[in-house]
Amino acid sequence: xxxxxxxxxxxxxxxxxxxxxxxxxxxxxxxxxxxxxxxxxxxxxxxxxxxxxxxxxxxxxxxxxxxxxxxxxxxxxxxxxxxxxxxxxxxxxxxxxxxxxxxxxxxxxxxxxxxxxxxxxxxxxxxxxxxxxxxxxxxxxxxxxxxxxxxxxxxxxxxxxxxxxxxxxxxxxxxxxxxxxxxxxxxxx
Numbered sequence: 001x002x003x004x005x006x007x008x009x010x011x012x013x014x015x016x017x018x019x020x021x022x023x024x025x026x027x028x029x030x031x032x033x034x035x036x037x038x039x040x041x042x043x044x045x046x047x048x049x050x051x052x053x054x055x056x057x058x059x060x061x062x063x064x065x066x067x068x069x070x071x072x073x074x075x076x077x078x079x080x081x082x083x084x085x086x087x088x089x090x091x092x093x094x095x096x097x098x099x100x101x102x103x104x105x106x107x108x109x110x111x112x113x114x115x116x117x118x119x120x121x122x123x124x125x126x127x128x129x130x131x132x133x134x135x136x137x138x139x140x141x142x143x144x145x146x147x148x149x150x151x152x153x154x155x156x157x158x159x160x161x162x163x164x165x166x167x168x169x170x171x172x173x174x175x176x177x178x179x180x181x182x183x184x185x186x187x188x189x
Contacts (some may be wrong), residue, residue, distance in 0.1 A: 013041055147183020151176040 016038055020030045064084060071077075088094050158172030 013038065143183050144187045147180055147186075151180040151183070154179060
């Protein structure tokens, strides 16, 4: 997402490596077998350095990784981050990196602001058109639905009443049909 990884590399291997590095910084040493398996996978899938870095920084990172491998072989404690920080401070690259990041942030902010300003009139126009369409096409009252609910309730009541009083139930069923007809007529108007 930062645009620092070369597109054709296996992102899963890089993510696992970064995850192990972060866990190590927090004091949780990864299992030796896990590191060895990841290194074998990385050696099989990568033939070049996977990160797109400035020339000055890339050289230091490559050399540091080689030195770290040598120190690990000889079982000497090597703190990569501390040494890299010292080197970057000596070369005065940290200040330049901060300035570059601030420039990028302002550029992205200006682009976002420009996009927002350019889309605002179009959004206002769309909302006004949509509002006028809503006023023209007012929602119709759904009288048929209300009529069908009322007539079905009357019909069900009449059906239940039919066993006790068939005459009243028949009048209720005819009334349900009449209610439905009245609501159908009102719907058309």
